[in-house]
Amino acid sequence: xxxxxxxxxxxxxxxxxxxxxxxxxxxxxxxxxxxxxxxxxxxxxxxxxxxxxxxxxxxxxxxxxxxxxxxxxxxxxxxxxxxxxxxxxxxxxxxxxxxxxxxxxxxxxxxxxxxxxxxxxxxxxxxxxxxxxxxxxxxxxxxxxxxxxxxxxxxxxxxxxxxxxxxxxxxxxxxxxxxxxxxxxxxxxxxxxxxxxxxxxxxxxxxxxxxxxxxxxxxxxxxxxxxxxxxxxxxxxxxxxxxxxxxxxxxxxxxxxxxxxxxxxxxxxxxxxxxxxxxxxxxxxxxxxxxxxxxxxxxxxxxxxxxxxxxxxxxxxxxxxxxxxxxxxxxxxxxxxxxxxxxxxxxxxxxxxxxxxxxxxxxxxxxxxxxxxxxxxxxxxxxxxxxxxxxxxxxxxxxxxxxxxxxxxxxxxxxxxxxxxxxxxxxxxxxxxxxxxxxxxxxxxxxxxxxxxxxxxxxxxxxxxxxxxxxxxxxxxxxxxxxxxxxxxxxxxxxxxxxxxxxxxxxxxxxxxxxxxxxxxxxxxxxxxxxxxxxxxxxxxxxxxxxxxxxxxxxxxxxxxxxxxxxxxxxxxxxxxxxxxxxxxxxxxxxxxxxxxxxxxxxxxxxxxxxxxxxxxxxxxxxxxxxxxxxxxxxxxxxxxxxxxxxxxxxxxxxxxxxxxxxxxxxxxxxxxxxxxxxxxxxxxxxxxxxxxxxxxxxxxxxxxxxxxxxxxxxxxxxxxxxxxxxxxxxxxxxxxxxxxxxxxxxxxxxxxxxxxxxxxxxxxxxxxxxxxxxxxxxxxxxxxxxxxxxxxxxxxxxxxxxxxxxxxxxxxxxxxxxxxxxxxxxxxxxxxxxxxxxxxxxxxxxxxxxxxxxxxxxxxxxxxxxxxxxxxx
Numbered sequence: 001x002x003x004x005x006x007x008x009x010x011x012x013x014x015x016x017x018x019x020x021x022x023x024x025x026x027x028x029x030x031x032x033x034x035x036x037x038x039x040x041x042x043x044x045x046x047x048x049x050x051x052x053x054x055x056x057x058x059x060x061x062x063x064x065x066x067x068x069x070x071x072x073x074x075x076x077x078x079x080x081x082x083x084x085x086x087x088x089x090x091x092x093x094x095x096x097x098x099x100x101x102x103x104x105x106x107x108x109x110x111x112x113x114x115x116x117x118x119x120x121x122x123x124x125x126x127x128x129x130x131x132x133x134x135x136x137x138x139x140x141x142x143x144x145x146x147x148x149x150x151x152x153x154x155x156x157x158x159x160x161x162x163x164x165x166x167x168x169x170x171x172x173x174x175x176x177x178x179x180x181x182x183x184x185x186x187x188x189x190x191x192x193x194x195x196x197x198x199x200x201x202x203x204x205x206x207x208x209x210x211x212x213x214x215x216x217x218x219x220x221x222x223x224x225x226x227x228x229x230x231x232x233x234x235x236x237x238x239x240x241x242x243x244x245x246x247x248x249x250x251x252x253x254x255x256x257x258x259x260x261x262x263x264x265x266x267x268x269x270x271x272x273x274x275x276x277x278x279x280x281x282x283x284x285x286x287x288x289x290x291x292x293x294x295x296x297x298x299x300x301x302x303x304x305x306x307x308x309x310x311x312x313x314x315x316x317x318x319x320x321x322x323x324x325x326x327x328x329x330x331x332x333x334x335x336x337x338x339x340x341x342x343x344x345x346x347x348x349x350x351x352x353x354x355x356x357x358x359x360x361x362x363x364x365x366x367x368x369x370x371x372x373x374x375x376x377x378x379x380x381x382x383x384x385x386x387x388x389x390x391x392x393x394x395x396x397x398x399x400x401x402x403x404x405x406x407x408x409x410x411x412x413x414x415x416x417x418x419x420x421x422x423x424x425x426x427x428x429x430x431x432x433x434x435x436x437x438x439x440x441x442x443x444x445x446x447x448x449x450x451x452x453x454x455x456x457x458x459x460x461x462x463x464x465x466x467x468x469x470x471x472x473x474x475x476x477x478x479x480x481x482x483x484x485x486x487x488x489x490x491x492x493x494x495x496x497x498x499x500x501x502x503x504x505x506x507x508x509x510x511x512x513x514x515x516x517x518x519x520x521x522x523x524x525x526x527x528x529x530x531x532x533x534x535x536x537x538x539x540x541x542x543x544x545x546x547x548x549x550x551x552x553x554x555x556x557x558x559x560x561x562x563x564x565x566x567x568x569x570x571x572x573x574x575x576x577x578x579x580x581x582x583x584x585x586x587x588x589x590x591x592x593x594x595x596x597x598x599x600x601x602x603x604x605x606x607x608x609x610x611x612x613x614x615x616x617x618x619x620x621x622x623x624x625x626x627x628x629x630x631x632x633x634x635x636x637x638x639x640x641x642x643x644x645x646x647x648x649x650x651x652x653x654x655x656x657x658x659x660x661x662x663x664x665x666x667x668x669x670x671x672x673x674x675x676x677x678x679x680x681x682x683x684x685x686x687x688x689x690x691x692x693x694x695x696x697x698x699x700x701x702x703x704x705x706x707x708x709x710x711x712x713x714x715x716x717x718x719x720x721x722x723x724x725x726x727x728x729x730x731x732x733x734x735x736x737x738x739x740x741x742x743x744x745x746x747x748x749x750x751x752x753x754x755x756x757x758x759x760x761x762x763x764x765x766x767x768x769x770x771x772x773x774x775x776x777x778x779x780x781x782x783x784x785x786x787x788x789x790x791x792x793x794x795x796x797x798x799x800x801x802x803x804x805x806x807x808x809x810x811x812x813x814x815x816x817x818x819x820x821x822x823x824x825x826x827x828x829x830x831x832x833x834x835x836x837x838x839x840x841x842x843x844x845x846x847x848x849x850x851x852x853x854x855x856x857x858x859x860x861x862x863x864x865x866x867x868x869x870x871x872x873x874x
Contacts, residue, residue: 002480003092006099007079007524011533013118016110020148020171024109025120029153031105032124035131039069041154042302045142045183046162049196049291052283052324053162054141056295057302060318061137062086064303064310069130069138071123071151076326076449077499077536083126085133086725090125091738092478092523094132098125119143123150133734137302145172147185158302159186159214160194162294164201165346177204184208192217192301196290219254219273219297221290254300256293258286261357264330264757266320266706271296277312280320280706284328285354292319321704323750326448328354330757331455335433336360337426339452341445343373348381351442355383360438362386364429367408368422368447371399375407382442387415387432391425393446394501395534404443422447423454423562449534450501454565456749459573460742460792462495463831464542473497476739477540478522490518491542496573497742498539504562505537508555515550517543541570549576573792585763587718588631588675589796589834592857593848596632596677596837597625598802599663601655602639602647613655615662626668628842632696632835633669635659635689636679640700640773642729652680653688660692677720681727683707690715700727700773702751709758720766720798721751725774733774740779741786744769748793766835768798777809784824788832796834801825803839822847830855 029036042057044050051072058070067086075081083090102124106116123143130138140151145168146161164180172179177200184205187193193214195205202218209216252273259268261284269289270278274297281292296315303310328351329339336358342351355363365388369375388408390401405418419425422441429439441451462473470491474484477497500508502524509519522538543551548570555567588594599621601612612618622633637655638647647655656678668674677696678689683705686697690711698720703709712719723744725735737743748767755765767790769783780801790797807820818840825836825844829851838844849857 001096001100001103003096003478004480004522004524006096007533007535009099009103010079010095010118010121013106013116013121014533016115016117018117018119018144022148022150022153024114024116025124025150025153027109028102028105028116028121028124029127031102032128035128036154038131039127039135039154040137040302040306041156042137042139042158042160042298043142043151043154043156043186044139044160044162044294044298045146045149045186046160047165047167047179047183049162049287049294050141050160052288052291052327053160053294053298054139055322055324056281056292056319057298058084058139059322060295060299060310060315061139061302063314063318063321064299064308065314066136066306066308067134069126069133069135071126071130071138072141073119073122073143074445075534076445077453077534079122079533079535082122083129085130085135086733086735088725088735088743090129091736093738094129094736095125098128117150120150123153127154137306142183142186144168145179146183148182149186152186156186156188156191157305158192158194158298159188160294160298161186161205162196162291164197164205176200180204181208185212187212187214189213190215192298192305194219194294194297194301196221196294217253217297217301218250219256219290219293220252221256221288221293222258222286252293254293254297256289258289263706263710264333264336265754269293275300275312275315277316279316282320282322282706283324284330284357285350287350287354295319317705320706325750326445326452329448329452331452331753332430333757333759334435335364335430336438337430338438338440339448340440340442341448342442343369343378343444345374345377345381348378348442352381352383355438355440358438361434361436362438364388364433364437364439365408365413366391366422366425366429366439366441366447366451367404367443368393368401368441369399369404369443370395370397370446372397373399373443375399375404376410378443379407379411379413382411383440385413385440387417387429388413389417389419389425389428391419391422391447393422393444393450394503395446398444398446421560421562422450423565424560426451426454427565446534453499453501453536454562456753457498457500457566457569458745458749458792459496459498459569460745460789461573462497462540463786463788464491464493464495470495474520474522474540476742477520477538478738479520479538479540480522483520483522487518487520487540491520491540493542493544494548494574495540495542496548496570498541498566498569499536500539500566501562502535502537504566505539507558507561507563508539508541508551508566511554512541512543512547512551515543515547515554517541517547517551545574545576548574552576587796589766592852593829593833594631594835595629595841595845595848596634596798596835597622597628597630597841598636598837598839599625599633599659600636600639601659602637612659615658618659619662619665622663622666622669622674625841626666626674629845630674630841632675632677633663634677634679634698634837635663635694637685638680640727640729649682649684652682652685656680656685657688657692660689660694664693681705681708683711686711687715690717696720698722700724700770702748702770703755703758703760704751706754706758709755709760712755712764713759716761716764718764718766719755719760720768721748721755721795722768722798722800723748723770723773727773729773735774737775737779740775740782741769741789744783745790745792748790752793752795762794766796766798767793768800768837771799771801772804772806777806780804780806781809784828785831787828791832797832798835798837799824799828799833800837801828802837802844818843826851
């Protein structure tokens with residue numbers, strides 16, 4: 001079964017109405033062999049904040065060294081986002097395999113009058129995936145209520161109810177007490193039960209937990225802080241009790257106080273009780289304090305239940321490094337641009353309070369909503385805006401922009417424009433805003449998803465030299481076999497891949513064929529229900545430069561529909577747009593492939609550990625590199641080889657800082673002709689290294705740490721952002737990819753977005769696909785072969801492959817990889833690498849120079865003989 005068939009089958013299940021009870025999903029799990037018995041689960045319910053709490057809990061437990069599954073809803077742009085293992089979403093091939101297995105059983109059930117719903121089947125899919133991937137623990141966000149939710153088919157080791165408010169009263173009950181009782185019935189005997197409820201809700205959940213025999217851990221956030229976490233599958237009024245009503249003797253186990261915003265994207269909370277200290281969270285808003293407290297308490301109780309230590313470092317790093325896209329997400333700072341799915345009055349009030357933490361001049365609103373929402377009250381609760389534009393995401397339930405415009409005018413906004421396309425509306429608002437203004441897109445997660453997809457769209461150029469390359473390019477873009485057969489002969493010349501909303505993908509494909517090129521749709525684009533469920537559709541476009549230029553012109557001339565932005569992205573990828581004359585930084589990699597030499601000052605690095613630990617040896621090593629033609633020296637004080645022990649911050653500083661200072665005595669380094677990089681994942685080490693004279697930060701965790709982003713932004717230095725799943729490398733990790741290159745590009749794109757909002761200039765960023773970090777040898781060679789595709793991110797590309805284990809797959813042992821590395825360097829330089837990171841500088845310098853000569857550097861006069869001669873003596 002192909003993915004498009006599987007996804008179409010799952011989305012078609014949405015026609016079946018929700019029925020209370022877990023019997024149906026339990027039957028499906030039984031059909032699958034009861035995979036829930038093999039996984040410890042955490043179940044998180046609540047009217048609001050359960051998604052944030054789930055993300056934070058998962059991140060903390062991962063930092064504690066556990067393999068963690070995460071199940072959340074809804075998704076933004078792909079069904080697979082709902083199911084994650086160790087931060088990576090489920091593969092399309094795994095979804096197809098699951099549906100192929102269960103489809104006959106589900107059809108028989110439907111024929112017997114007992115169909116399962118979309119949410120029930122996807123929940124079972126998540127449970128099965130977590131068991132298949134052998135996770136240590138999995139976090140489940142409850143969909144609706146608790147007792148009768150599909151996630152309650154599991155027997156959790158820990159549970160939580162974040163809070164209770166009036167929501168879905170027709171299903172859950174008419175009072176806070178009734179709703180609290182329904183949610184609290186996820187409690188299980190002896191399984192810790194965490195809650196931030198107060199007032200009547202707290203009394204009820206305690207009563208229910210006691211009946212179940214579940215020990216209760218009570219936490220608090222800032223009193224009076226409302227929380228509404230938008231979810232197109234739920235709704236809420238966000239009414240909570242008052243902490244002042246609680247018994248003073250009833251002290252919470254964890255009490256969180258919101259300390260305010262510390263950056264455009266992050267805030268701090270102060271924890272008291274069982275764990276004390278100030279912690280950074282990637283979620284702004286007073287209401288997030290309670291979510292953080294729930295997450296810390298739940299991670300603490302779960303770790304104890306699993307017999308795992310939860311160090312403060314894991315809590316600190318886990319809270320700081322969690323991400324939750326589309327939920328008060330700052331995507332730019334000049335103007336301040338925020339995406340948020342708040343879709344009811346309570347959510348809008350919470351949003352207004354959070355936005356009040358920022359300083360800006362005028363507010364420019366972009367508004368979309370579903371037709372069943374309270375437009376008047378929601379609009380009245382939003383912050384005062386100078387202008388507004390309404391829009392409509394591509395979903396049947398979306399409200400007419402004219403209706404929304406009328407609601408905004410009634411709310412007191414004078415300058416309102418009724419638009420249509422979400423991406424166009426956001427672009428118009430940004431164009432209208434000054435750098436000191438704020439642009440807020442709000443009202444629907446569907447609109448957030450479309451805006452985010454347009455903002456992060458990446459057009460990758462594929463290299464296709466023969467029919468086999470064409471088949472591979474189409475297959476990795478999700479095109480089904482029949483589509484590959486139809487289009488492989490037309491996919492030649494210049495080949496581009498990108499993801500678009502279903503209707504846009506079809507329009508781009510049609511226009512490409514109209515100008516003489518070819519195009520094929522993958523994923524759900526290969527099905528009649530294009531882009532169902534908000535899925536972004538992969539489209540592969542091929543043609544000559546003239547044909548692609550004509551395509552760009554046709555798309556640019558289209559009347560709206562978001563195609564103007566697509567035209568610009570394609571033009572940039574092909575190089576047919578007019579380039580503005582802008583002064584770019586002059587770095588060694590600006591006009592040629594630069595060679596970075598590795599200088600490890602560690603005793604345990606996999607290839608050269610201990611060789612340069614002495615300062616004199618380090619200086620001599622750099623002198624040899626300079627003589628061999630090195631451009632950058634990369635100093636490393638902590639090994640990232642599999643199984644390496646972490647090095648304390650002070651010890652790493654003691655290793656790298658004296659080395660950086662000592663090698664300044666080498667003239668080429670001291671005069672700045674050869675740059676110095678520091679290979680570290682610790683902000684304090686990076687800061688100390690920069691003070692000592694380093695020029696570049698090489699972060700193997702890809703700017704995962706917000707403090708590292710701040711260090712780089714403040715220094716305005718070049719930074720290498722690497723894709724890695726673990727550092728040091730976890731030899732037991734077994735991640736799965738559909739297309740390693742495409743998925744690594746997507747992951748790096750998300751990190752670049754974090755860099756942008758942190759104030760890091762894009763022209764200072766270098767991307768590294770992370771060969772040898774969480775990939776198989778076949779995937780590593782794929783990254784090497786297609787390294788040029790990473791140029792789609794608009795950054796120089798570094799390839800670090802030297803002496804790594806991928807060469808073992810071609811029969812080269814650890815002590816016999818020098819020649820293989822040189823061959824890899826030549827290929828990387830030929831295929832678009834801007835920097836190669838190597839241990840043997842002289843040999844790899846020669847490979848780079850030969851690749852450059854083959855590609856015309858001598859013809860262009862860019863490369864001269866290093867001894868100044870004009871040719872060989874005869």
